[in-house]
Amino acid sequence: MSENNEYSFYAAVVKSFKKAAEFTKWDKGLLEQISACNAVYRMRFPVKKEDGSIEVIEAYRVQHSHHKTPCKGGIRFSMAVNQDEVMALAALMTYKCAIVNVPFGGGKGGIKIDPKKYTPYELEKITRRYTSELIKKNFIGPAVDVPAPDYGTGEREMAWIVDTYAAMHTHDIDAAGCVTGKPVSQGGVRGRKEATGLGVFYGLKEVLSMEEEMSKRGLTPGVAGKRIVIQGLGNVGYHSAKFFRDAGAVIVGVAEYEGSISKPDGIHVDELLEFRKRTGSILNFPSAVNLENNKAALELDCDVLIPAALENVIDGENAPRIKAKIVGEAANGPLTPEADEILLQKGVLVVPDMYLNAGGVTVSYFEWLKNLSHVRYGRMEKRFNENMNARILQEIEDLTGKKVNESSKTFINHGADEVELVYSGLEETMITATREIMAEWKANDHIPDMRTAAYVVAINKVATTYAELGIFP
Missing domain, CATH: 3.40.50.10860 (Leucine Dehydrogenase, chain A, domain 1)
Known part of the structure; x- marks a missing residue:
């Protein structure tokens, strides 16, 4: 089935599924149905x-x-x-x-x-x-x-x-x-292009806010000041890096297929992207150090490593040299099962792809709903909310005898437009999913890692759907 006899991506997914299935109560036949294509x-x-x-x-x-x-x-x-x-x-x-x-x-x-x-x-x-x-x-x-x-x-x-x-x-x-x-x-929806990268940011931001998980790895809670390495400057990698930098994190390394660079005091991703468009490469970016190959950035000393390109970039060979305390899988399957085991033994928190890069499908869901409803998000209520906010503000000013400054007034009066509603829905989705996975992980001491906990959550939800339908097709 696979064109690579040494590694089967599908077999790796099935292996992770079976590992998680042991922590569920469902019938073996139903689990087989859920796993099969x-x-x-x-x-x-x-x-x-x-x-x-x-x-x-x-x-x-x-x-x-x-x-x-x-x-x-x-x-x-x-x-x-x-x-x-x-x-x-x-x-x-x-x-x-x-x-x-x-x-x-x-x-x-x-x-x-x-x-x-x-x-x-x-x-x-x-x-x-x-x-x-x-x-x-x-x-x-x-x-x-x-x-x-x-x-x-x-x-x-x-x-x-x-x-x-x-x-x-x-x-x-x-x-x-x-x-x-x-x-x-x-018929597209505003915010779809950056959705996956933004979802990665929201998911990791929630993980980084968890004091218990951070203290285990010698980190303080929060995004600000965290050292980030990004592998892949495509749509997902670029937007992940951009949102992290905007939130106060420091991008200390970037890897692309032509090579990798490091800059401990921080890389401005927009400037790097412009440089790459102009020169065709991220190498020789001003004030940055060229590393020996395109995988070298993965091994930089950092707090969070975000592989955002193709699968299998971290394997049994280079996993022992990974220095990141947290790996956020923005790509699909960037870690092999061997790498997973090695990083687990090292105490690295791997935030799994199967939910972390779900920003794209979440906003795609919003787009699909928009297409079925035939109405743009915000069109029905934006002006009503703005008028209502203005009226409430006016009442407060009349009652207090004080005036709100113009910039604050503009902010308070503002009604959400489509992209803001999309961002809000995506943030809610990623926070809820992160908390559900963490709750499952904490509820069972035998679940070894966050990936297995995520699979358990997924299996339970799919199996519950079948059970409530009363059919097992």
Whole structure:
């Protein structure tokens, strides 16, 4: 199944699932059903390139669980795409959605291409053909399976998908809900682009506020002053770094595929991104030190390490050299099971991917709800709230005989718009999920780590859904 005989991502997910299942009360058959992938669609289709040649494209869509529908999960464009990876990511989506109380089953898609080697026209043809293949087998739709962006894809590709779907479903008033991560002009929601990175920030911020966990690792509670290393300056890594820096943390190291750098007094991520756009590399960034290779930053002395790129970057070989006290898995599967065990023995707190990077799917859920309701968040109540706030403020001024200064008045009178409501909903989601996982962990002394506790929470929620339905499909 895997194209890499040494490591199976899906097997690693199943191993973590089985480890956690021992701490639950559910029937063995039901646990097997929850763990298994319900449907795997492997396809090949031809695409004519601009030079006239024909290329056969390999692609996948996996629906891991139908305990709730629609299924939900991104589509990635990468040469690393294979059936094993897509199955693993779909399974993680099931558990992720359960933990953050998003009513979807897990899904995932992938096209085995290097998007840099195709023209925009060719990428559009590939994306639209992939979408039509999904439509043929009923693997896409607002009530069936809702894709989203992932590694190598973004708003542009989602716009192509929704246009293709809508053109073939002209009587579906909810067609815009067939995919999320769309441009705002095509039914997208404000705040979606930064959602995963912001979710990572909110989740880790809540962990960092827990005095007991921090004292175990010799840290003080709070974000301010924490030394952060980021691996990956893509959408997730950049926004994670930006929100941490804005909150007073210090970005002491950054790794990218071309190399890694360190700067103990702090890296300004916007300046680094601009430098990289200009030079094509993060190396030789002013006042920073170039490290020996692109994994060296992972081993820097820091408080929080955030791997935000691809899977398996921390393994049995380099895990012993990790100096971070907390690892926040912004990427999917950045630690191998061997690395997990080594870091556990070292007392490192690993905040698991399966909920920490759920910001994307959480805000995708908000976008899907927006598409089904056909109304922008804040449109119905923003002006009412502003008028009511102004009236209350006026009454207070009249009663006290004192005037509020203009800047305070503007702040108090303000009514929330869409992006503020999205941020608020995401913060609530990540705080609630973090506390649920920590509560499960503390309630059972035998649960070894936060990842296992997260799986226990997910398994209990999915199993409860099946039990309450009274069916075990």
